Every structure is written in C-alpha cells, then in structure tokens.
Amino acid sequence: MPPRALLPSYRRLFAAPGTVAFTLAGLLGRLAMSMSGVSLVMLLTERRGSYALAGTVAAAGLVTGAVGLPLFGRLVDRYGQARVAVPAALYVSVPLAALLLCVRLGAPNWTLPLCWAAGAAAPNLGGMARARWAHLYRDDPAARHLANSLEQSLDELCFMSGPVLGMLLCTTFVPEAGLLTAWALGTTGALLFAAQRRTEPPLAEPEGAEPEGTGPHAGSPLRVPGLRVLALTFLATGMIFGSTEITTVAYADALGHKPAAGLLLGLVAGGSCVAGLLFGLLTPRRAPGVRFLAGVAAMAGVLLLPLAAGLGGVGLVPLGAALFAAGTATAPTMVTGMTLIQDLLPQRQLNEGMAVAVSGIVVGISAGAALAGAVAEHTAPGTGYALPAGAAALALLIGLAGRRRLLDGDRRENPAPAVSAPV
Missing domain, CATH: 1.20.1250 (Growth Hormone; Chain: A;)
Structure with a gap:
C-alpha cells in the first residue's frame, strides 16, 4: 500500500x-x-x-x-x-x-x-x-x-x-x-x-426492549457474555505487553546494551502502529467476531518469532526485526476488539465497556511484568520470551472457548455490508 x-x-x-x-x-x-x-x-x-x-x-x-x-x-x-x-x-x-x-x-x-x-x-x-x-x-x-x-x-x-x-x-x-x-x-x-x-x-435514553443484560438497569456491562470473553482476552494481551517489556530490557542488559531496550520496545510499538494504519484501509468483509479470532491466532503465531530469537541467543538487530514483526498483529486484534465492544453494547454503556477492556489490559501488564521479572532473575536471557508467547496462546484459547458468545454478538448486530472509500 x-x-x-x-x-x-x-x-x-x-x-x-x-x-x-x-x-x-x-x-x-x-x-x-x-x-x-x-x-x-x-x-x-x-x-x-x-x-x-x-x-x-x-x-x-x-x-x-x-x-x-x-x-x-x-x-x-x-x-x-x-x-x-x-x-x-x-x-x-x-x-x-x-x-x-x-x-x-x-x-x-x-x-x-x-x-x-x-x-x-x-x-x-x-x-x-x-x-x-x-x-x-x-x-x-x-x-x-x-x-x-x-x-x-x-x-x-x-x-x-x-x-x-x-x-x-x-x-x-x-x-x-x-x-x-x-x-x-x-x-x-x-x-x-x-x-x-x-x-x-x-x-442515551432507554428505547424499548433490550437484549438481556443491556437494559437500562443492567448494571455492569460484564453481564454481556461477549464482553466477558473480550475482557479475559485483553487481560492475556496485557500480559504479552508487560512480559515483553521486562524480558526485552533483561535481554538487552545481558548483552551489555541496556539503553538499546527502549529502541527495541519502540520497534514493537512501531510494528503495531504501521499495521494499524494499513489495517484501517482494508474493507471489512467478515464479521468482527471472526476477524477478532483471526487476529488473536495471528498474534499467537508471530510471537513465536521473539521466542525463537531469544532462545537462539541472537543479537539486537535480529531480535529487533522479530519484535517489529510481533507488533504487527497487535493493532488489528485491538482494533477489532474495540469494534466488537461497540457492537455488543448499547451506547449508554459504551464508555464503561471500553474501560473494562482497558482495565483488563492494565491488570495483564502488571501480572506479565511481575512474572517476567521472576523469570529474568532465575533463567537464561531470552527464556522470558516464552511468557508473551504463552500469553498469546492463552488469549487464543479464551477466544476459541468463547467464540459462540463473540459470534452471537455478530449475529445480533447483523450490520449491512459496508462499502469503504476507494484506496
């Protein structure tokens, strides 16, 4: 493009x-x-x-x-x-x-x-x-x-x-x-x-009958089953972020180039930024639930690259390339997840629903960082990259286990096919 x-x-x-x-x-x-x-x-x-x-x-x-x-x-x-x-x-x-x-x-x-x-x-x-x-x-x-x-x-x-x-x-x-x-x-x-x-x-004012769990007195949006699946998936995604950050700092330090850790982590965010911009140009042809599961599966696949690089003891340049590639699957998954939340919830619960997703990420970051710190203290450099790979696999398992809830949201919304602007 x-x-x-x-x-x-x-x-x-x-x-x-x-x-x-x-x-x-x-x-x-x-x-x-x-x-x-x-x-x-x-x-x-x-x-x-x-x-x-x-x-x-x-x-x-x-x-x-x-x-x-x-x-x-x-x-x-x-x-x-x-x-x-x-x-x-x-x-x-x-x-x-x-x-x-x-x-x-x-x-x-x-x-x-x-x-x-x-x-x-x-x-x-x-x-x-x-x-x-x-x-x-x-x-x-x-x-x-x-x-x-x-x-x-x-x-x-x-x-x-x-x-x-x-x-x-x-x-x-x-x-x-x-x-x-x-x-x-x-x-x-x-x-x-x-x-x-x-x-x-x-x-938003209440309008007629709403799906179960989304009425005017529904309480927490977590009563919507699809949002519970998304929140748990985002928690696992946060673990990816937290463990990648700590493991990358420890790996760069072990190679004697600790200041380079910031650049390496910037490559992860850079890969995600580029992927997000390009992903926006694609015309959505499948329902958000299907796209979300595909994104989580891609995330689980590309996060094997930093793991292979870390276990292989490669230098900073190959590791940076692996981290950039790993970042490219993050943005499409997050974009589709937020789109799903907008489809699953009524407008009067939209801010709270997205905040629940962000909270899941925050908790995951904290847990992932803590686990990665313990692994970095007691194992060889690069071993910690097993944590983000494992967290991505966990996110995929959660998504697959709750796929019916995600696809139910797609069927309830049933949006008309969209025509995007020419690219």
Missing part, C-alpha cells in the same frame, strides 16, 4: 466538524499517560534511590487504575464526557502535588503509594474518543473500522514517544520535570477535549 494512499483514506474521517479538535486533544492526554510511568520511576530512583520503591508505587497506581477506569466509564455514560472529564482533570493535580511534596520533603515511603494511587484513576480519553467516532459514524461500519484503526495507531505512537520524552525531560532538567509536563499535557488535553461539545455523544 503506497504511503500516499493513507492520507486521502483517513481524511474522510475528518469531514465531520470538530473531529480534528477532539482527536488532537485526546492525543495530548494519551501522551501524558504514556509519559507518567517512566517519569515516576526516574523521579523515585533519583530522589529515593530505590527501584523497589518505584515498582511498589507504580503497582499501586495500576491497581487503582484497573478499578477506577470502569467506574469513571460508568459516570461518563451516565452524566456525559464533559461533566466528568473536567472535574477529574482538575482533581488529579491535588494528589500529584502531594506526591511531589512528599518526595521533596522526605516524607515516609508509605505516603508515596497512597498519593500515586489517589491520582491514578482518570477518565479514559482514548475510550471517549472512540465513543465519539462510534456516535458520529454509527451508520457507517467502514468508517468506524477506519476510526478504530486510527485510534489504535495513535495509542501506539504515544507509547513510542511518551517514555522517550519523559526520560529526556527527567535527565535534561530535574527529575520532577517528566511528571510536571505529563500533568500539564494531561490537564490541557482533558479540558480541550471536554470543550468540544458538538462532537460529544448525547446521553
């Missing part, structure tokens, strides 16, 4: 007024989120000299985020994006300021996880952006597919550039610079995003 074909194909998304504004504002918020983790580690290792403390504080934030994301999603579905995002963005500055003061003033270590956990749960701007696309193009499945592909590629772009920017700020200026910049970008992005009222989805 020639690069010049990308621009006209994605340009059609921005024909609707206000789409450029909320996309750019959401991008600022996601960049801030991707900077926060490495900025926190740099701050605490520099000011307190402890990687263990940094890991504990980060883990506290992951737990709070995993619990808080669906709760914020439910509030957004009930009260609207702007009414939740604005006070939440302003509130986050309080625990962040408390954290920086505790670090600066030498407060006891136990205060730091409390501060970080108090500010870790925030509205999911990526999910809210996808909800806007789903509303704007609710009658155009091809455009929704294109929009979900764009959003996934933007996610990957942020996770490539955010850690690099955070580390650069912390090492060039002061250790606090990364978190302060992340706070400024995140607050600005959330407020600008909330200000785009004309693209905000209206609050």
Whole structure:
C-alpha cells in the first residue's frame, strides 16, 4: 500500500466538524499517560534511590487504575464526557502535588503509594474518543473500522514517544520535570477535549426492549457474555505487553546494551502502529467476531518469532526485526476488539465497556511484568520470551472457548455490508 494512499483514506474521517479538535486533544492526554510511568520511576530512583520503591508505587497506581477506569466509564455514560472529564482533570493535580511534596520533603515511603494511587484513576480519553467516532459514524461500519484503526495507531505512537520524552525531560532538567509536563499535557488535553461539545455523544435514553443484560438497569456491562470473553482476552494481551517489556530490557542488559531496550520496545510499538494504519484501509468483509479470532491466532503465531530469537541467543538487530514483526498483529486484534465492544453494547454503556477492556489490559501488564521479572532473575536471557508467547496462546484459547458468545454478538448486530472509500 503506497504511503500516499493513507492520507486521502483517513481524511474522510475528518469531514465531520470538530473531529480534528477532539482527536488532537485526546492525543495530548494519551501522551501524558504514556509519559507518567517512566517519569515516576526516574523521579523515585533519583530522589529515593530505590527501584523497589518505584515498582511498589507504580503497582499501586495500576491497581487503582484497573478499578477506577470502569467506574469513571460508568459516570461518563451516565452524566456525559464533559461533566466528568473536567472535574477529574482538575482533581488529579491535588494528589500529584502531594506526591511531589512528599518526595521533596522526605516524607515516609508509605505516603508515596497512597498519593500515586489517589491520582491514578482518570477518565479514559482514548475510550471517549472512540465513543465519539462510534456516535458520529454509527451508520457507517467502514468508517468506524477506519476510526478504530486510527485510534489504535495513535495509542501506539504515544507509547513510542511518551517514555522517550519523559526520560529526556527527567535527565535534561530535574527529575520532577517528566511528571510536571505529563500533568500539564494531561490537564490541557482533558479540558480541550471536554470543550468540544458538538462532537460529544448525547446521553442515551432507554428505547424499548433490550437484549438481556443491556437494559437500562443492567448494571455492569460484564453481564454481556461477549464482553466477558473480550475482557479475559485483553487481560492475556496485557500480559504479552508487560512480559515483553521486562524480558526485552533483561535481554538487552545481558548483552551489555541496556539503553538499546527502549529502541527495541519502540520497534514493537512501531510494528503495531504501521499495521494499524494499513489495517484501517482494508474493507471489512467478515464479521468482527471472526476477524477478532483471526487476529488473536495471528498474534499467537508471530510471537513465536521473539521466542525463537531469544532462545537462539541472537543479537539486537535480529531480535529487533522479530519484535517489529510481533507488533504487527497487535493493532488489528485491538482494533477489532474495540469494534466488537461497540457492537455488543448499547451506547449508554459504551464508555464503561471500553474501560473494562482497558482495565483488563492494565491488570495483564502488571501480572506479565511481575512474572517476567521472576523469570529474568532465575533463567537464561531470552527464556522470558516464552511468557508473551504463552500469553498469546492463552488469549487464543479464551477466544476459541468463547467464540459462540463473540459470534452471537455478530449475529445480533447483523450490520449491512459496508462499502469503504476507494484506496
């Protein structure tokens, strides 16, 4: 696919007024989120000299985020994006300021996880952006597919550039610079995003009979069987991300090139970003449930490449190629998973449903990182790549076991065949 074909194909998304504004504002918020983790580690290792403390504080934030994301999603579905995002963005500055003061003033270590956990749960701007696309193009499945592909590629772009920017700020200026910049970008992005009222989805009113588990008083969207399958699959996918990151750092360190780990991980995100953009140009010809299972199967296949490279003790260049190839299956799977959520759930539960999926990923990242750290401590370099390969196989087994639930969602929606713009 020639690069010049990308621009006209994605340009059609921005024909609707206000789409450029909320996309750019959401991008600022996601960049801030991707900077926060490495900025926190740099701050605490520099000011307190402890990687263990940094890991504990980060883990506290992951737990709070995993619990808080669906709760914020439910509030957004009930009260609207702007009414939740604005006070939440302003509130986050309080625990962040408390954290920086505790670090600066030498407060006891136990205060730091409390501060970080108090500010870790925030509205999911990526999910809210996808909800806007789903509303704007609710009658155009091809455009929704294109929009979900764009959003996934933007996610990957942020996770490539955010850690690099955070580390650069912390090492060039002061250790606090990364978190302060992340706070400024995140607050600005959330407020600008909330200000785009004309693209905000209206609050959905109950309309007649709904499928079981999706009525006006249905409670958690996890009552929808298909979403439970997706949440478990995303949890396994998060384990892929967490274990790949730790294993790659350990492998590069064993070869005496630890700084190169950031570049290697950037190749994973780069492969996913490119694949996401190209995947958006394809005309969806099969139901989302079928495409999702195919994506998970492809992910399980390509993740054998880093495992083979790691066990073979190859250098950084072949490993980088294997990691880039492994990343190409991630975006299509995530894109189709988000499309499935939009098909399975009514609009009034869309933000909460996508937040549940993201929470599954967050929990998986934490579990995968912990497992990979233990494996790296006690086994030869490269052995840890068995973890992402195993997690991908687990995701495939979960998807196959719940395939009837996923395909039931396809049959219930039964969208008309879409015609995409010429590519």
